[in-house]
Structures are given as structure tokens and as C-alpha cells.
Amino acid sequence: MLLWNLTRAPPAATCSADNSGSVGFARYPLTNGGNTATGSCISGYTGSASRLCQTNGQWAATATVSCSRIRCPAASMGNANFPATDSMTTGNGVCTSGYSGTPTSACSDSGTWGTVANACTRTNTVLNRDNAKCDVQ
Secondary structure, eight states: OOOOOOOOOOOOOEEOOEEEEEETTEEEOOEETTOEEEEEEOTTEESOEEEEBOTTSOBOSSOSBOOEEOEEOOEEETTEEEOOEETTEEEEOEEOTTEEOOOEEEEOTTSOBOOOBSOOEEOOEEEETTTTEEEEO
């Protein structure tokens, strides 16, 4: 009599969902060991991310592809010029000629500028006839 030895492979290890957003700026779903998961970018980031679930059921320490930070483009608003700024941070503007102040604006998670705070105000000039020049007051 011939007997077959049927052994089952051990169940594949799985990596539990990782919603921390700390690797590749993404969240990863439950994934079977040996497979690469596609991550969903966290707020303020765009693109795609991927990360290997190792055969032992542990996530790789780094992403193979990471999401990219969204940025607000350089802009002129509120009589100030703002440089390109990372999403979810505050940009500092520089007042245009003839204006003064310390303008700021929030860059949203989607890359759009908010309302300008501490807007630039027009400077007043007075002609100083003695020295034939303008003084800023």
C-alpha cells in the first residue's frame, strides 16, 4: 500500500494594516507576506506609495516608493510676494515696494493659499523740502 504524505504549507504570514502614515507618507492595508502593498497618501501628500510586506509578516522599514508633499505655488497676494510653500505650513510673504508689514498665509493640505493675515499696508511718504528727499513715516 502506497501512502502519500500530504503536508500543508504553513499559512502565509500577514502584515497588519499600518495607518500611522510614518513610512512613505502613506497608510497601508492588511497585506499577505511576500507581497507589495499600495499605500494611500496621507493628507498634504500626493502620488502613490508602495511597501513590501516581508514573508515573516513584518513590514519593510522603508517604502519602495513614497508619496510627495503638496506645495502651494509662489504667489503675489495682499501686496506681498509669497514663495512656494509646503502644504499644511504657513508661508511668510515679503511686502512689495511702497508697502510694509509681516504678511502670512496658510498653505492648505490641497495646496491652496488661505487669506493673508497681517497684510501689508501702504507706507506714507512726506517730502522733506530741506533735503529734497522723501522720508517714510
